[in-house]
Amino acid sequence: MKLKRPDVIVVGAGSAGCVTARRCAEMGLRTLMLDRKQRNEVGRKVCGDEISKSHFEATGIDFPGGDEISTVIAGADVYPPSMTNELKVRGWKDFDGWTVDRLKFGQRLLQEAIRAGVYFYPECHVKEPILRGDQVVGVAYKDLANDEEQRAHAKVVVDASGFAGVIRSKIDHPYIEDKIDKEDVALCYREILELDEPLSxxxxxxxxxxxxxxxxxxxxxxxxxxxxxxxxxxxCGGEGRGSPRSYFSDFKEDYPLFNESSVKEASGGAVPVRRPLMSLVTDGVAFVGDAALQTNPIHGGGIGAGMRAGTILGEVAKEAIARRNPTAKGLWTYNTRYL
Ligand SMILES: Cc1cc2nc3c(=O)[nH]c(=O)nc-3n(C[C@H](O)[C@H](O)[C@H](O)COP(=O)(O)OP(=O)(O)OC[C@H]3O[C@@H](n4cnc5c(N)ncnc54)[C@H](O)[C@@H]3O)c2cc1C
Known part of the structure; x- marks a missing residue:
């Protein structure tokens, strides 16, 4: 079923998009979420898969459960370059959490959004914002399954499309940085490894x-x-650093734990490691998750930040729309409440 005249269009059904869309729907807004992926692929993401319990406590989102959980994490060992005298962190609640099955976690967030009333259109590739003057009033997208160009209008558009920021990169505004300095990006490579022996x-x-x-x-x-x-x-550090894959290959060779391990999955990705956008909103549009550069620049974790931001944004979008003021001014409290 199609949703006529949505209040909000959320572009991207990653963790930030699903939580934002869900909160918008819970606040009574007619909410449409678009993603270029097939429905059963939503949630698949190259990631470290680790998330702290504190983000669920802060947002009221249910803890991961059942086969969504890969392992419960209850501490960390932080090794200096000498690999001796490591710092053992135990009993610090910010380190308590889980590693999750990213696909199952993402599918759960999607189901919760749909259950809250979100209309979800998979296989819809958003191309650009529709503008009336400086106000974003909708998005142009391609329905990939039917090979049709489409347009949808809404009072507020949310860019939750990840680091590439399909809407952010097409907004011409001094506060909305469309190009991100290479020095502000961490290049990552990760493998899922099956070990020869159990972990101690x-x-x-x-x-x-x-x-x-x-x-x-x-x-x-x-x-x-x-x-x-x-x-x-x-x-980090921009060009001339070499590839993360080659650093990982050296690391793997040096670390006895990985001897005889077998690779189940391997891939790379990029993480913004800087402050968030100068403003998270402008007229008719708000940014959330990696599209808003909300990852923690110290460790690069971004799932929790996007969930927290999306929860706030849903509430602010409701207020702005209720006041018939979905402008930068009407949406501004998302900046002040998040930052
Ligand atoms: C290697 C690596 C390890 C990481 N490890 C961790 C970790 O352990 N813990 C942690 O908290 N964070 C980690 N992160 C960061 C974390 O993965 C991200 O911050 C988080 O997933 C961002 O969520 P998001 O919803 O903003 O974006 P995304 O998860 O990127 O979701 C964006 C969605 O938008 C859709 N989309 C994109 N463009 C379009 C378009 N044009 N039209 C329609 N749909 C579109 C995509 O299909 C996708 O579903 C890691 C990142 C990397 C790369």
Missing amino acids: EPEVAQVFLGGKTAPGGYAWMFPKGSQEVNAGVGI
């Missing part, structure tokens, strides 16, 4: 610092079960 502490994440291992970033080993891990490297 399957609830402890490991983080490795040092310019040789990961210049400007870190390497990680997040357990995903007693004998499976998500391990990777993120490096």
Whole structure:
């Protein structure tokens, strides 16, 4: 069924988009969410898969449960370049959480959004915002399944399309940075590895610092079960640093845990590591998640930040629309409440 005259269009059904759309629908807004992926692919994402419990407590979203959980995480060992005298972090609640099956987690967030009343159109590739003067009033998209060009209008458009920011990159506004400096991006590579032997502490994440291992970033080993891990490297600093894959390959060779491990999955990705956008809103549009550059620049985690921001944004969108003022001014409290 099609939704006529949505109040809000959310572009992208990643964790930030699903939570924003759900909150909008819970606030009584007619909400349409578009994603270029097929429905059963929503949630699939190259990631470290780790998320802290604190984000669920802050947003009221149910904790991961059942087979969504790969492992419960209850601490971390942080290794300096010497690989000796590691810092053992235990009992600090910001480190308590889970590694999750990213696809199952994403599918759950999608189902919760739909259950709250969100209309979801999969396989819709958004191309650009529709503008009336400076006000964003909708989006132009291609319905990939039917090979049709479409347009949809709404009072507020939310760009939750991830780092590439399909709407952000097409807005001409001094506060909305469309191009991101290469120095402000961490390039990552990660593998899901099946280990030859069980982990001695399957609830402890490991983080490795040092310019040789990961210049400007870190390497990680997040357990995903007693004998499976998500391990990777993120490096910063722009061009001339080499590839994260080659750093990971050196790291893997040096680390005895990975001897005889087999690769179940391998891929790379990019994470913004800087402050969020100068403004998270302008006329008729708001940005959330990686599209808003909301990842934590210290560790690159962004699932929780997008969930927290989306929860606020749903409430602010409701207020702005109720006051018939979905302009930058009407949406401004999203900036002040998030930042
Ligand atoms: C290697 C790596 C490891 C990471 N590890 C962690 C970690 O352990 N913990 C953590 O918290 N964070 C981690 N992050 C960061 C985290 O994955 C992101 O911050 C988070 O997933 C961003 O969510 P999002 O919803 O903003 O964007 P995304 O998850 O990127 O979702 C964007 C959605 O928009 C859709 N889309 C994009 N363009 C269009 C378009 N034109 N039309 C329609 N749909 C579109 C996409 O299909 C996608 O579904 C990691 C990132 C990387 C790359």
